[in-house]
Amino acid sequence: MLPNSEGKKVPQVTFHTRQNNAWVDVTTDELFKGKTVVVFSLPGAFTPTCSSTHVPRYNQLADALKANGVDEIICMSVNDTFVMNEWKAAQEADKLTFIPDGNGEFTEGMGLLVDKDNLGFGKRSWRYSMLVKDGTVVKMFIEPEKDGDPFEVSDADTMLNYIAPRAKKPLDVTVFSRLGCPFCAKAKAQLKEKGIAFDELVLNKDYRNVTLRAVAGQDSVPQIFINGQHIGGSDKLEAWLASNT
Incomplete structure (x- = not known):
């Protein structure tokens, strides 16, 4: 069974990011300390479900989430920073922060690094989302352990409904x-x-x-x-x- 980390601190990791053509190291504390943060983690950039549904809906609901106490929304994947930066640009997801867990250290610390060898992906993240307050995991939505790539509970609507059930959602x-x-x-x-x-x-x-x-x-x-x-x-x-x- 995949572990649920509710009540625990997030792993201490340094993420190697590329910003404005320079390397910038970003620590766990910089992302989470003193903040309310929503994280959604997925198997890979540019993959079908991630690009067509997961990222776009979080970007669309970002203002509603932030209006209800969320400081930052992080999209995380076991990909390098160049891939994540290009993916963010392609998705026009300017309301989200894309974090590259290139070595899988954060995902492994969450106990959610899984084998995707059958797809030629190697080690990747299981799909999940979580609400983190001041570095402590308050709530997790972990996709069920099924074959393929289930996408049932880690979506943006489920997270917003948990945080603010009566929140007004944007019109489509x-x-x-x-x-x-x-x-x-x-x-x-x-x-x-x-x-x-x-x-x-x-x-x-x-x-x-x-x-x-x-x-x-x-x-x-x-x-x-x-x-x-x-x-x-x-x-x-x-x-x-x-x-x-």
Whole structure:
């Protein structure tokens, strides 16, 4: 059975990081002492679940976590600092701190360094998350010991629900737009005025008309989707915002 370290201090380790083209050693104390920190650790940078779900959702919920007492959110993996830096840039995860446990010392100290030889990975971290206060582990969410790479409990939503069950989560918003469209500009301005973050997909760059017809049943822009609901154009967005914010 994988060990649970709740109530224990995190391992004392020096992490070798690369910052602004210089080597910078970062200690466990610098990361955790006097702080409330969320850590999520995963098997490897650029791997499917880690890149498509684990990192993006923690980055999306970072503001909500910090609004509820978390000082820092650390993504950790048994990878070197160059890989971790490139991965952070590729993920545009500017709200997270990426820490390279290149030698696996921290992960081994947590008792969660496992064999991934069957995948050609060597020793890697088992997937888990934890809440750490002043260097002491308060809560851990360790993925179940199953074949493959289970991802059931170490996600950002589970952590936020533990820390602040009533916390308001950000809306999932996508705007289908085209360059030069005044109604698209109006819709984006409305969202920005409300402080609502959104993803924008631009016609003939990110999608074609056939895609918009497939998902929205029409090809006029903008078309706005919120939490899986098709809202419509800028006027309908204005009405939705008036009723829901």
